[in-house]
Amino acid sequence: MKKYSLTFLFLFLTVSALHARGTYQEPAAFLEDTFKGNVPVAKKIWLTGDTGKTVTTILQHKPDRLRVRYWKQEQRSAWILEEIGKEKPITVGFVINNNKIERVKVLIFRESRGDEVRHDFFTRQFSEAKIKPDTSLNQNIDGISGATMSVRALTKLSRVALFLSSKIQ
Amino acid sequence: MTRHKKHGIKLRSMYQWHRYIGVSIALFIIILSVTGIMLNHTEQLNLNEKYVESDFLLNHYGISVPKKIKSFPAAKHWVSQWDNQLYLNSKPIRITDENIVGAIFIQNMIIIAQSNTLYIFTPDGELVERVSGSDGIPSGIEAIGITDKNLISVRAATGNFTTNEDLLFWKKSPAAISIWSDSAKLPKALQQTILGLYRGKGLSLERIVLDLHSGRIFGGWGVYFMDLIAIFMIFLASSGTWLWVMRYVKRKQHEKHKH
Numbered sequence: 001m002k003k004y005s006l007t008f009l010f011l012f013l014t015v016s017a018l019h020a021r022g023t024y025q026e027p028a029a030f031l032e033d034t035f036k037g038n039v040p041v042a043k044k045i046w047l048t049g050d051t052g053k054t055v056t057t058i059l060q061h062k063p064d065r066l067r068v069r070y071w072k073q074e075q076r077s078a079w080i081l082e083e084i085g086k087e088k089p090i091t092v093g094f095v096i097n098n099n100k101i102e103r104v105k106v107l108i109f110r111e112s113r114g115d116e117v118r119h120d121f122f123t124r125q126f127s128e129a130k131i132k133p134d135t136s137l138n139q140n141i142d143g144i145s146g147a148t149m150s151v152r153a154l155t156k157l158s159r160v161a162l163f164l165s166s167k168i169q
Numbered sequence: 170m171t172r173h174k175k176h177g178i179k180l181r182s183m184y185q186w187h188r189y190i191g192v193s194i195a196l197f198i199i200i201l202s203v204t205g206i207m208l209n210h211t212e213q214l215n216l217n218e219k220y221v222e223s224d225f226l227l228n229h230y231g232i233s234v235p236k237k238i239k240s241f242p243a244a245k246h247w248v249s250q251w252d253n254q255l256y257l258n259s260k261p262i263r264i265t266d267e268n269i270v271g272a273i274f275i276q277n278m279i280i281i282a283q284s285n286t287l288y289i290f291t292p293d294g295e296l297v298e299r300v301s302g303s304d305g306i307p308s309g310i311e312a313i314g315i316t317d318k319n320l321i322s323v324r325a326a327t328g329n330f331t332t333n334e335d336l337l338f339w340k341k342s343p344a345a346i347s348i349w350s351d352s353a354k355l356p357k358a359l360q361q362t363i364l365g366l367y368r369g370k371g372l373s374l375e376r377i378v379l380d381l382h383s384g385r386i387f388g389g390w391g392v393y394f395m396d397l398i399a400i401f402m403i404f405l406a407s408s409g410t411w412l413w414v415m416r417y418v419k420r421k422q423h424e425k426h427k428h
Contacts, residue, residue, distance in 0.1 A: 028302070042304065042337055066297045067289075069304060 023108045024118055027080050030093040030107055031071055034078045042069045045164055058135055058159045059083065072168065076102070079161045085111045085150040092154060094161035099169065101129045101158060114150035122151075131162035180415055187408040190401050197398045204382035208375075216375035226377065227368050229386075234364060240355045244274035246292060248281055249355055251367050255281070259362045260294040271313040271350030275321060276334040282313035282323065282350075287336060300336050307339060314347035322347040 031039045047055050047063045055063050064082075071078045075098045082089040088110035095103040104126045106118035116122060122144060130138045137159060143151045211217060221227065240249035248269065249256045255263040257279060267283040274280075278297065281288040285308050289297040302308050309326025316322045320331040322345050331342040355363070380386035384395030 027304075044298075044335070044337075064296060065299065066291070066295055069298070069300075 021110055021112065021115070025093070025105060025107050027091065027093065027107055030080070030105055031078055034076075034093075034095050034103070035071065035073055038073075040071050040073045042071055043168075044069055045168060051164070051167060054135060054163055055160055058163065059156050068164065070164070070168065077165050077168065079164065080107065081157045081160060083153040083157050085114055085153045087111060090117075090150060090153050090157075092157050094158060096161055096165040099130060099162065099166055101126045101162065103127075104154070104158060106154070109150075111150065114144075114147035116144045116147045117150040117154050123154075126154075126158050129158060129162070131159060131166065135159055135163055137162075180412070180419075183408055184412055187405060187412060190408075191405055194398050194401050194405075197395070198402065200381060201395070201398065201402075204378050207378050208382060211375055216378060217373050219374040221372045221374060221377055222365065222368075227372060230372055232368050232372055234368070238355065238360075239269055239352055241269070241272040241350050242353050243272040243279050243350070246272075246274060246279055247355060247359060248272035248279065249363065251363065254367065256363055256366075257290055257292075257294045259359060259366060261366065262290060262294045263288065263296070270310055271352075273313055273315055273321065273350050275315055275319070278334060280313065280321060280334075280336075282310050284308075284310055287313075289336070298336075304336070305339060306336065312349045314349035316342075317346045320345070324349065 025033070044067050045051065046067050048066060052063065052066075068079070068081070077096050079094045079096065080091065081094065082091050084090070089108075090106060090111065091108035093103075093105045093107050094101060104123040106115075106123070109115045109118055125139075125141050126137075128139070129141075132138050137155070141151065141155050207214060207216065227233065235252045238249060238251055240247055247256075247258055250265075250269050253264050253266055254261055255265055255269065265283065267286065270282050270284065272279060272281045274292075277292065279290045279292060281290065285302050285306075287300045287306055287310075289300070291297060300306050307323055307325035307327060307330045310323045311326070312324040314322050314324075316331055320333060320342075321336070322329060322331045322342065324347075328341055329343055329345060329347070330339045331345050332339045377386065382395075384391035384393075384398075387394065
């Protein structure tokens with residue numbers, strides 16, 4: 001009986017881990033969705049100088065690239081950013097409208113745990129969030145037990161998206 | 170045979186066993202002792218920070234040179250892929266599962282192409298950007314090159330395309346004249362340096378000492394062999410004590426008879 005319980009537990013954990021990983025929306029589809037099929041030409045912002053320093057402070061490590069692409073149409077901009085949760089990068093799409101977060105969407109989740117951050121009940125918390133002068137968010141984001149690292153990664157990325165968006169206004 | 174004689178033979182036989190076993194396993198006792206002392210002082214000896222470079226040992230542990238090394242010259246730089254590790258010159262720059270199809274040097278940047286991804290690196294090996302299908306690059310890239318008008322060109326599944334160094338606008342250019350990045354053999358000195366880096370960090374001295382101590386270095390049976398040596402050591406300790414006690418008792422008895 002004990003043997004079967006252990007086998008069941010092992011299978012359950014394996015299936016859960018596999019279930020957590022996945023592409024929930026292709027980045028191209030996210031952009032199509034955001035700009036209603038009329039995706040503007042991508043622009044770039046360099047993460048060097050003061051911009052790079054602030055991004056480093058937010059991420060608490062040097063960004064893994066020197067240049068980030070964004071798509072801007074009037075006051076709205078879309079950002080596709082990546083940050084490691086625990087071991088692997090999480091790809092997240094952000095829509096910033098007039099310096100406020102309009103939408104957060106987890107596009108690709110590669111970690112084995114902590115995928116709860118992809119659900120609307122969590123990402124909705126970022127809606128209307130703004131960045132304060134000290135680069136923190138102006139509203140509190142509730143954590144999820146068992147997904148602390150993923151929550152932290154998404155919160156950092158939302159600050160980066162808001163900060164970079166403020167630089168291109 | 171008298172009891173005294175029987176006892177003498179037993180003692181002599183035990184002494185012989187003690188001696189033969191002792192001589193036979195002396196070398197292994199030394200190995201166990203020396204490796205044991207080394208393992209007790211791993212940190213002081215920095216065993217976990219020293220790496221083995223011996224080809225024999227690395228091959229024994231299956232840390233061998235990848236069968237396929239893909240390398241491309243990009244101006245005075247070299248981009249190479251050793252299994253899933255990408256190197257720019259001798260600097261490890263990225264781990265990737267996909268094979269590289271070419272590399273070029275343009276506008277002081279190095280662009281590395283994979284089937285569906287382009288990486289832009291500075292000559293120092295810092296990633297500037299990773300661009301994939303969602304960023305509008307053609308899919309199924311087979312080759313990357315530079316046109317006679319100094320544009321980046323790719324040969325993809327759907328034809329030839331060109332773009333500038335920003336990789337923002339891709340234009341179908343079937344007539345563009347390109348010099349395609351072609352693979353070439355790494356210079357010997359660079360290959361040796363990367364080989365050292367690739368394998369050097371694969372096997373620490375601590376692992377060798379640990380496996381020598383446990384016998385695992387000789388495979389699965391090595392562990393049982395070292396177990397046997399340990400049993401013999403227990404036997405030597407017991408037989409040595411027993412022989413000493415017997416001799417002591419015998420001497421005492423002899424002295425008693427004398428008086």
